[in-house]
Amino acid sequence: MVNKEEIRKRIISTARDIFGRYGFRKTTMEEIARELKMGKSSIYYYFKSKEEIFEAVVRYEANLLRSELTRAIKAVDSPVDKMKNYVRVRMKAFEKLSNYYNAIFDKNLDHFDFIEKIRAKYDLEELAILRLILYDGNRKNVFRVKNSEYMAMAIQTAMKGFEVPLFWKKKEIDVEDRVNAVLDMLFYGILRKE
Amino acid sequence: MVNKEEIRKRIISTARDIFGRYGFRKTTMEEIARELKMGKSSIYYYFKSKEEIFEAVVRYEANLLRSELTRAIKAVDSPVDKMKNYVRVRMKAFEKLSNYYNAIFDKNLDHFDFIEKIRAKYDLEELAILRLILYDGNRKNVFRVKNSEYMAMAIQTAMKGFEVPLFWKKKEIDVEDRVNAVLDMLFYGILRKE
DNA sequence: AATTTTTTAGAATATTCTGGTCGATTATTC
DNA sequence: GAATAATCGACCAGAATATTCTAAAAAATT
Structure with a gap:
């Protein structure tokens, strides 16, 4: 057996x-x-079916993304570095987790229930991670964010927005440049000005 | 119109x-x-058909390969450099001319007449180029090849042999290393020993 | 060794997909 | 306005493929 x-x-x-x-x-x-x-x-x-296999694959990749994110956050101490690693992991996920992103963006797969469920679960986890980073940054007087909850949601939404051109253009964009651009934008808005 | x-x-x-x-x-x-x-x-x-489009694509890529080969040969004077460029172009063609190579290696497409025709035509042109390089090398006393015709065919056959692992492994091989290995092997056999 | 359970896979079936055609429509040319 | 060129969604026959069926093999149990 x-x-x-x-x-x-x-x-x-x-x-x-x-x-x-x-x-x-x-x-x-x-x-x-x-x-x-x-x-x-x-x-x-x-x-049970081809769809069930695909669901398992997408679920696996969502777990991979969460693990990688968690690992990258834990690897550094500074909230600024944590945020940098968050953005970097998020941007680079496209290459390694193509099924997860295909499931999200491919209109032909819209009829699959599981996709929305997996994404919702992942999003909640990511939101929790972001809130912790922001809270930690505030506590260490590095960030100045009044409402971590709202800001975390705003950052997550913005990151999702950046995903779209990455998906459609497929590797025609230099990811590293994108990471830096996103970080500049993010930090000018939230980095304490002294 | x-x-x-x-x-x-x-x-x-x-x-x-x-x-x-x-x-x-x-x-x-x-x-x-x-x-x-x-x-x-x-x-x-x-x-007329999907097959006709594919034939046009494969023909286009064969022409591209020949053009690139011709250009690379003409870009240098030394027979040694010409041979180096020949190998380099041949090895790197995989990435850019995937349809041409798919047509050759994909068993499911064996029933397409045009593939063999296109390849035969290309092979003759390549053979002519190789013969010229060898003849030129002999004339300049850089190579010592008794029968350019046979050697050209041997080199072409060997190159085709090298294509096979490149095709199946798809980019898991560092092409540049392969190019150098092939050139070493080729030159030890034909480079004049002084 | 016999029996039961688990796992296997080619054939068959049900369903979906796709190459190619048709006929109608629109655009362009004369 | 007529003729020709170019367009495309609907349609269909056949091909492709997801899934099931069923028998056989392998593994486990008795």
């Missing part, structure tokens, strides 16, 4: 590569099966 | 991008049309 969870993880990992390359619709179950060296119907033993 | 040739070129260029990204089979006429902001059946006014 094989380890069911292990097999599921293998399927998710392989499917993620192929979905990432071709997108949900152009990826076939036959392709995933071939890459796994399994029969196509064997996959249905572990997953 | 619009310029028919201009429209055809626009279609080829746009189709090339999409074919390059998804391959012949996964690309749909609907996608090409949408990217061109045309109706799908409008494309059939300019091309």
Whole structure:
């Protein structure tokens, strides 16, 4: 008897590569099966449908994004550096988490319930992280933000706005330049002027 | 009345991008049309079929390869430098001419007559270029090749052999390292030992 | 060794997708 | 205004693919 969870993880990992390359619709179950060296119907033993596999992939990538964000925030002490790392991780996520972003932006996938749920959950977590950064910055007298809650939401919304051109233009934009531009804009607005 | 040739070129260029990204089979006429902001059946006014468009794209890329090869050879005088440039252009072609190489390696496209024709034509042209380089090298006493004809064919065959891992591994290989390795191998065999 | 359970996969089925055509419409030219 | 060129959404036949079926193999249990 094989380890069911292990097999599921293998399927998710392989499917993620192929979905990432071709997108949900152009990826076939036959392709995933071939890459796994399994029969196509064997996959249905572990997953109910193609959509369920895609949901698992997107969920996996949302978790990856949260983990990476958390790790990057914890790696530095200064609220300014925390904010820099937040922006950097956010901007670079496009390359590594293409399924997550495809799920969000691809109109053809709008009928998938799970996408909105996953994003909502992720957004709440990100908001909590942002609030902590702002609160910490205020406490250390580095930021001057009256309402961390509102500001966190504003920053998150702005970051989402920056995602859009990144998605459509696909790597034609130098991400590092973008990161710096976003940070300049952000800090002039919230960095304490002394 | 619009310029028919201009429209055809626009279609080829746009189709090339999409074919390059998804391959012949996964690309749909609907996608090409949408990217061109045309109706799908409008494309059939300019091309007989999807296959005919793909043939035009592959032919275009073969021409591009030949042009680039010719330009690179002419840019230098030394036979050694010419051979270096030949290898370099050949190796780097993968990134820019994905349709041409897909057409060659993708078994699913074997039934397309035109692919073999285009490749045969290109190969003859490349052979002529190689023969000239070898002849020139012999004349300038830099190479010592008894039969330029056979050596040219051997080099071309070897280069084709090197293409295969490049194709399957897709950018996991550092091309520049490969170029240098190929050149070392080639020159130790034909560079005059003094 | 026999039986049961788990896992497997090719074939079949149901459903969706797509290449290509049709006929109507619009734009352009004469 | 007529003829020609260019346009495109609707449509269809056939291809492609998601999913199910069912039998067989493998693994686990008795």
